[in-house]
Amino acid sequence: MKFRFLSVAAAALMFAACNEPLNDAAEVEVFQNGDATEEETIMPDDGAIVLGEKLPNPYSLDNMRKAIEEYNKSGLSKSALSTEIQPTHYYIKFKPKNDDDINKLDADSTIFFYSYPLDYEILKSGDYYHDSELPDSIPTYQYCAVEISHKLPNVEYEILDNLYILEDVNVYEDGETEKSISKHIKFDYWEELEDVSLKMLGIETEKTLLKRSKWTPQGRIQYMDDYTNSVKPMQGVPVHMRKSMFVGHQCCTDANGFFSFSRIRKRVDFSIKWKRSCFKIKPNTGAVAAETTLAEDTHSAVYKTFSRGENAWKYASVFRAALNFCYGSICGLTKPTSSMIVMRASDKEPSDKIGSFRSQIIGTDIHIFYLNDRSFTSRNIYATTTHEIAHFAHHDLDTIYKHCDKILKESWARGVEWYITKQCAYPDYNGYYSKNYAMIVQDLIDNDNSNNIGHDKVSGYTITQMEYALKGAKTWNDWKNNLKNYYNNGTEIYLDDLFSAWASYE
Numbered sequence: 051m052k053f054r055f056l057s058v059a060a061a062a063l064m065f066a067a068c069n070e071p072l073n074d075a076a077e078v079e080v081f082q083n084g085d086a087t088e089e090e091t092i093m094p095d096d097g098a099i100v101l102g103e104k105l106p107n108p109y110s111l112d113n114m115r116k117a118i119e120e121y122n123k124s125g126l127s128k129s130a131l132s133t134e135i136q137p138t139h140y141y142i143k144f145k146p147k148n149d150d151d152i153n154k155l156d157a158d159s160t161i162f163f164y165s166y167p168l169d170y171e172i173l174k175s176g177d178y179y180h181d182s183e184l185p186d187s188i189p190t191y192q193y194c195a196v197e198i199s200h201k202l203p204n205v206e207y208e209i210l211d212n213l214y215i216l217e218d219v220n221v222y223e224d225g226e227t228e229k230s231i232s233k234h235i236k237f238d239y240w241e242e243l244e245d246v247s248l249k250m251l252g253i254e255t256e257k258t259l260l261k262r263s264k265w266t267p268q269g270r271i272q273y274m275d276d277y278t279n280s281v282k283p284m285q286g287v288p289v290h291m292r293k294s295m296f297v298g299h300q301c302c303t304d305a306n307g308f309f310s311f312s313r314i315r316k317r318v319d320f321s322i323k324w325k326r327s328c329f330k331i332k333p334n335t336g337a338v339a340a341e342t343t344l345a346e347d348t349h350s351a352v353y354k355t356f357s358r359g360e361n362a363w364k365y366a367s368v369f370r371a372a373l374n375f376c377y378g379s380i381c382g383l384t385k386p387t388s389s390m391i392v393m394r395a396s397d398k399e400p401s402d403k404i405g406s407f408r409s410q411i412i413g414t415d416i417h418i419f420y421l422n423d424r425s426f427t428s429r430n431i432y433a434t435t436t437h438e439i440a441h442f443a444h445h446d447l448d449t450i451y452k453h454c455d456k457i458l459k460e461s462w463a464r465g466v467e468w469y470i471t472k473q474c475a476y477p478d479y480n481g482y483y484s485k486n487y488a489m490i491v492q493d494l495i496d497n498d499n500s501n502n503i504g505h506d507k508v509s510g511y512t513i514t515q516m517e518y519a520l521k522g523a524k525t526w527n528d529w530k531n532n533l534k535n536y537y538n539n540g541t542e543i544y545l546d547d548l549f550s551a552w553a554s555y556e
Contacts, residue, residue: 099179099343102171107211108247109296111137114214117247121239124246131239137198137212139219141168141296144192145206149392149413152189152337154203156390159327161200162220162290162298163192165338169211169295175343177361178333189337195219195296215296216240223301223311241315244294267291267318268310269344269352271303273366276358277429277476283307284356284366286373288326289344292319320344320352324365328376329391331365337413340365340395364395364421367428371435374474375443381473382514383466386439388446391415393435397422404434415442429479433471440466448521455525457486457553462520465491469513488552491516494533507544511537526553 107113115133122130144163146152155163166172166179180190195213196202216237235241271284287303293316303309324331325339333340342362345352356366372393376385393416404426406417416438420426440463445451451459468481469491483489494511511533519532530549534542 097174097176097178099166099172099176100174101166101179102173104167105169105171105295106251106253107141107169107213107295108244108251108253109139109213109215109294111135111212111214113247113251114243117243117250120250121243121246131243135214137214139195139197139213139215139296140209141195141211141213142193142202143167143208143210144194144203145208146189146192146337147206148189149337151205152192152413153390153392154205155192156325156330158203160220161194161196162300163194163338165190165192165341167191167210168193168195172346175346177340177342178336178338179341180336186335192338213296216243217297219297221297221299223299264313264315265349266310266313267293267320267351268308269320269354270307271309271322272307272353272355273370273428274355274357274363275428276424277427281355284370286326286377287322287366287369290321290323292321317347317349319346320348322362324369326373326376327390328386329372329393331368331372332392332394332414333361333365334394334396358424364397367421367431368393368395368418368435371432371475372439375436375439375470378474380470383470383517384443384447386443386446391439391442393418393438395421404430406438429471429476432475433467433479433481436470437463437467444520447517448523450522450524453524457488457526458520458523458529460486461488461490461552462516464489465513465516468492469495483555485556488555490548490552493548506548508539508541508548510539510541 108117115135118131118133118135144151144155146155155161180186184190193210195215196219217235217240269289271287271289272281273284274280275282283303283306285303285305285307287307287309288300289303289309291299291301291311293299293314299311301309301311321344322342323339324342330339332338340361342365344354356363372391374380376391392414394414396417396419404418404420406419416435418431418435418438421431441459443466444459444462448454464481464483464487468479468489471481472479481489481492491513493506494508494516495513497509515537516529516533519529519536523529523532526549530545533539534545
């Protein structure tokens, strides 16, 4: 039985739908009441994070017992607190051995993992950290604080300390992920007790909690598009706010690039780990997601525009396309679902590739090259990333993907690249074609008969029809025959000529 093809008008409506905003980042109110200063943040140097001295731990069980004694003496509490406390959280050092171990950690999206120890001074911020005792081939240790009842991933670990913290240490402040907590402080005396412990250890002396007024940690993330020469807001970016040694909050930027957290008294650090539940972006080397420090020890709102020349611009360039494909409106096309997509943003420039799918480095699904080449613009990066994710989605769609003809796999990915890039980001994008990279998707949709092959008399198919016909197709002709068998289209008599012309194109 054949399905009726959609009209050109219906297809146009599907094109328009591609411009709908992402729907998973909540709108937030920002820069309210003048309680935070707006400032353009100076990006810390790209490169490795440099650690200083080990810091005393105000949240250790021993120090918290001493703090409770001092707290009781101070008369701040209405009734004496017991020093017979038990740990609420563990401070843990995970020791992943390979990419599989990292993937196990990534699978638990309710924990914030840090690539550096949390109880050390940071002398210089950067976009990655790798422990000096480990070879580059081994993933660096991952540090976190978790409730003692939390089921831990099956990866080797070491408990570094027992903690006593009366608030949630991993907090998501919008609906972006699996966990949403509305009340972070569990006991009304916790901030006072925390303040006592900090003072006893001689830290946070300039940031004494109870003497500070509350403020709203907030900001805006934008992107400098070097193709359009314009600044664009970045949506869906996971901004991480570290409010104390072990407590972190996270939220995503809205459609205008703004983010905002609940009001607090503390100074904070802001950072981005280029990772969502559907994908993560790695730097040139290493197994963990790339990181970007936005600001440290600040009491001010953060403005940041990523510009070419920064490592973060490369990650942001790939992120934009990946976020749209995984979370945006892509007109009914299948989104990747089987696992997290692992992408690598590379400075390397191989002679014959600008992107690759599962062909370069073990543990990496997608590799985007040429990110230092200024001729490889924002538009090129967006299109190439979309192309490679289309391969991943095709692989998810059909288990026979690896047995498919090259012309089938590459022409479909080239078509999705053209379709999404043009409709969702760059209206002037027309794509390009070469041997085994046919622009047949465009020919099947439009009425333009001006391409080089001279056999384009086909039109009126939709991209979702093409995707449906793709399933089960191992060869170029399988795809064509499925289109014939599944749909009624007045131009299908020209399908043989069109597919044959592209198959013989040199």
